[in-house]
Amino acid sequence: MTVARKSRPARPEDERLPLGRTFAYGLQHVLTMYGGIIAPPLIIGAAAGLGPGEQAVLVACCLFVGGLATILQTVGIPFFGCQLPLVQGTSFASVATLVAIAQDGGGIQAVFGAVLTAAVIGFLIAPFFARIVRFFPPVVTGVVITMIGLSLTPVAANWAMGGNSSAADYASLENIGLAAMTLVIVLALSKVGNAAISRLSILLAIVIGTLVAWGIGMADFSQVGQGAFFALPQPFAFGPPTFHAGAIISMVIVVLVILTETTADILAVGEIAKTRVDSRRIADGLRADMISSIAAPVFNTFTQSAFAQNVGLVAITGVKSRFVVTAGGVILLILGLLPVLGRVVASIPLPVLGGAGIVLFGTVAASGIRTLSKVQFSGQNLIIVSASIAFGMIPVVAEGFYEHFPAWVGTIFHSGISSAAVMAVALNIVFNEIKAGNSKGGSVFHAAPPRMVKTEEIRSLREGDHYEAGKLIDAKGDEVPVVTAEQFTVALAQHLKACDEAGIEPELPDGVDRREVLQDAEQSARQDHVRST
Structure with a gap:
């Protein structure tokens, strides 16, 4: 069935x-x-x-x-x-x-x-x-x-x-x-x-x-019983517009x-x-x-x-x-x-x-x-984000900022949301859509090193692995634990011992030597024992 x-x-x-x-x-x-x-x-x-x-x-x-x-x-x-x-x-x-x-x-x-x-x-x-x-x-x-x-x-x-x-x-x-x-x-x-x-x-x-x-x-619920219980909205109740x-x-x-x-x-x-x-x-x-x-x-x-x-x-x-x-x-x-x-x-x-x-x-x-965490803060993105958020916060922290501006300016920028949206769209066009004039070195506010990944880090990834909300997720949707080098060695050594006891030939990652893993795990265990005593 x-x-x-x-x-x-x-x-x-x-x-x-x-x-x-x-x-x-x-x-x-x-x-x-x-x-x-x-x-x-x-x-x-x-x-x-x-x-x-x-x-x-x-x-x-x-x-x-x-x-x-x-x-x-x-x-x-x-x-x-x-x-x-x-x-x-x-x-x-x-x-x-x-x-x-x-x-x-x-x-x-x-x-x-x-x-x-x-x-x-x-x-x-x-x-x-x-x-x-x-x-x-x-x-x-x-x-x-x-x-x-x-x-x-x-x-x-x-x-x-x-x-x-x-x-x-x-x-x-x-x-x-x-x-x-x-x-x-x-x-x-x-x-x-x-x-x-x-x-x-x-x-x-x-x-x-x-x-x-x-x-x-x-x-105070005293007003609940006062007034009509049911009422249908009446079109143009206040007269024609x-x-x-x-x-x-x-x-x-x-x-x-x-x-x-x-x-x-x-x-x-x-x-x-x-x-x-x-x-x-x-x-x-x-x-x-x-x-x-x-x-x-x-x-x-x-x-x-x-x-x-x-x-x-x-x-x-x-x-x-x-x-x-x-x-x-x-x-x-x-x-x-x-x-x-x-x-x-x-x-x-x-x-x-x-x-x-x-x-x-x-x-x-x-x-x-969380959405901004997906952005590469290279080029001009850092200045786009910083200027837009600060500009959007102006009407939030200083309500009278646009008081003496023309009415239409206040209408557009009185909201922090619309202020930030207008500024972010405008700066994105200026810096990311119109490339002319941009510095090859990126924004003066950007001092991060170039983004690189080591070869040995790539070897451990598999088809379908992806990064989501700060976690590494495999093709099945399960989280892949991210551990330190020491934790990786200990866990791999435990895996090797379990395979030996079960009579199974273990599959090791590329470039990993079985004897070195077991020796490093034993050394780590001795150091933990010394620290605990």
């Missing part, structure tokens, strides 16, 4: 998990990005002069459209959706511009008009934008992934302090202590040795942290930034999932971004893009299935239709999310560093 073996999916992101685990991991994605997705509609709504009830409509619509956009991006249909584990939601890149439009007299209707027009333009240029993928080699993607993690770290710190700088308890020891406790829970659950618990460590830590916060009076040339031009610049960031996120999650990402896949992802952004103002919300913080969740959990994120999209959709569930999730204290965010965003930065 033959037993049918379960075939592995051709792509890591196509893996299907049991339904319960799929929705548990999906909920983990929702909780990770929930604070980020509801903040933009609250900020923009307040700037437009909307009351609490109208702002609640914006939040519900934001969740509803974010769910639809996430499902489209992950499931995919012809020409739409990159079919990668990317969560979609209202982009923070557009907040400053949309606030300015709302306060310039146009109100929320001018905001929706600008978003609609700019998204149509973004949709038309998406296929051409995707062709720049050749300008995103590992030296660029590594910089961008690293900057995603670094630029999100202040967000985690702000959450840990309470999220509202005007509140009396902002940065209090109670808030930071709650965040620290959540962080410790994440680390402890990752240490228990159970793969399922480790992958759910973020979700479990958020639940435990919230329960503790509720027990000590730091979580209006169109202003200046607002549209500003939003087109924002859309270009969103296309850049989404391209970076697609490349980042592709690198983490170890799956192939080409220009066609990027174009499908960008089209999904833009068609969602076109539908967004119809349903009273704003531009949509991939959420960078969820890239960290894919990295830290190792769950690469796009259907997990599809489940997260379904949950967002339900939250948009059931405001009562949204109010439950909104009651999670921000310090709890901050503690979890420290691990999440740090993991993204570590993934970028």
Whole structure:
């Protein structure tokens, strides 16, 4: 009798998990990005002069459209959706511009008009934008992934302090202590040795942290029962959009930034999932971004893009299935239709999310560093990486740096991610694509010796051996231990003795003498005995 073996999916992101685990991991994605997705509609709504009830409509619509956009991006249909584990939601890149439009007299209707027009333009240029993928080699993607993690770290710190700088308890020891406790829970659950618990460590830590916060009076669920239980989004609930040339031009610049960031996120999650990402896949992802952004103002919300913080969740959990994120999209959709569930999730204290965010965003930065480890820091690559990361950190560490620049400059470079991406792409073109003028000796910052490998080191390698994530892997996918010369001699001597006892003729590596191996092993054993006595 033959037993049918379960075939592995051709792509890591196509893996299907049991339904319960799929929705548990999906909920983990929702909780990770929930604070980020509801903040933009609250900020923009307040700037437009909307009351609490109208702002609640914006939040519900934001969740509803974010769910639809996430499902489209992950499931995919012809020409739409990159079919990668990317969560979609209202982009923070557009907040400053949309606030300015709302306060310039146009109100929320001018905001929706600008978003609609700019998204149509973004949709038309998406296929051409995707062709720049050749300008995103590992030296660029590594910089961008690293900057995603670094630029999100202040967000985690702000959450840990309470999220509202005007509140009396902002940065209090109670808030930071709650965040620290959540962080410790994440680390402890990752240490228990159970793969399922480790992958759910973020979700479990958020639940435990919230329960503790509720027990000590730091979580308030009193608002959960107030308001509608079920509500359908109403198209153009605030009236038809209006169109202003200046607002549209500003939003087109924002859309270009969103296309850049989404391209970076697609490349980042592709690198983490170890799956192939080409220009066609990027174009499908960008089209999904833009068609969602076109539908967004119809349903009273704003531009949509991939959420960078969820890239960290894919990295830290190792769950690469796009259907997990599809489940997260379904949950967002339900939250948009059931405001009562949204109010439950909104009651999670921000310090709890901050503690979890420290691990999440740090993991993204570590993934970028791992990508950069594959880069040969010869030629000009060192200066590309150093200048791009430092340039990307400017708006992160000095928020007012671009305050006196023209508005369009601030729009492009206010984000550390877009700043680093623009600089890395530009420097890669200048130094690696345009060779004229480069010094043959490489960058003045590069002082490493020429890269060489000894002949005897090559002899020990076999067909299919490759280096992956700091480990030597053979053709079967098993790790090949990397040992010192002394450890190699001892292990080989033990192998020879075992073969002698079994009556087997051992196969020795080229250039290795049997007697010398045994003599060296005996000498090493005597030296160990002397040292121990």
